[in-house]
Amino acid sequence: QVQLQESGPGLVKPSETLSLTCTVSGASISSSPYYWGWIRQPPGKGLEWIGTISYSGTTYYNPSLESRVTISIDTSKDQFSLKLTSVTATDTAVYYCARQGSGWPNDYWGQGTLVTVSS
Amino acid sequence: DIVMTQSPDSLAVSLGERATINCKSSQSVLHSSTHKNHFAWYQQKPGQPPKLLIYWASTRVSGVPDRFSGSGSGTDFTLTISSLQAEDVAVYYCQQFYSAPRTFGPGTRVDIK
Numbered sequence: 001q002v003q004l005q006e007s008g009p010g011l012v013k014p015s016e017t018l019s020l021t022c023t024v025s026g027a028s029i030s031s032s033p034y035y036w037g038w039i040r041q042p043p044g045k046g047l048e049w050i051g052t053i054s055y056s057g058t059t060y061y062n063p064s065l066e067s068r069v070t071i072s073i074d075t076s077k078d079q080f081s082l083k084l085t086s087v088t089a090t091d092t093a094v095y096y097c098a099r100q101g102s103g104w105p106n107d108y109w110g111q112g113t114l115v116t117v118s119s
Numbered sequence: 120d121i122v123m124t125q126s127p128d129s130l131a132v133s134l135g136e137r138a139t140i141n142c143k144s145s146q147s148v149l150h151s152s153t154h155k156n157h158f159a160w161y162q163q164k165p166g167q168p169p170k171l172l173i174y175w176a177s178t179r180v181s182g183v184p185d186r187f188s189g190s191g192s193g194t195d196f197t198l199t200i201s202s203l204q205a206e207d208v209a210v211y212y213c214q215q216f217y218s219a220p221r222t223f224g225p226g227t228r229v230d231i232k
Binding site: 107 | 120150153155157159161167168169170171174180212214216219220221222223224225226
């Protein structure tokens with residue numbers, strides 16, 4: 001059974017960088033053809049796809065966030081990470097990590113972690 | 120970006136009755152080479168991550184009760200719960216995974232009448 005777990009600070013100051021890590025268990029993060037990505041959900045609102053990375057490091061980002069987002073992968077640790085720079089209150093959300101594939105939906109999700117942007 | 124719209128925003132259905140949710144995409148999500156719709160339905164309960172229910176528009180995930188069914192193709196899709204149970208109270212989202220960025224519908228809240 002594939003499991004994903006997000007970790008990172010729950011509070012980030014405005015203008016600073018949000019950093020989260022997702023640890024994968026039950027499957028190798030190097031297993032093709034899957035991609036690993038991030039999705040967020042502001043409190044009480046809908047879902048926004050942030051971006052994704054392959055085991056080889058190929059990335060795809062949402063154009064609405066592309067200038068501020070970096071997703072990286074560490075196959076030796078079965079982890080991938082999200083960095084979002086210059087955050088504002090509008091970046092306050094539950095951040096989920098999830099698995100996806102080419103022509104394949106987001107089938108496994110982490111439990112999510114709430115990140116609040118506030119001074 | 121492909122825009123996903125859902126209707127209704129919310130609905131209340133009596134236990135054992137049928138619930139129907141519609142989703143429309145701003146362009147076709149039918150992949151020409153595979154003939155599969157790159158479209159999925161998710162269920163989200165409070166405090167939980169979304170759970171994949173149906174993919175390729177009509178393929179139910181293993182373990183999902185058969186009262187959940189998906190239909191449609193191209194740009195118009197439907198999720199039907201044939202006999203609503205108490206545990207089906209949730210918000211339901213549609214998603215296209217035809218092109219990046221993947222986009223979701225705004226969600227439909229299902230409650231018990």
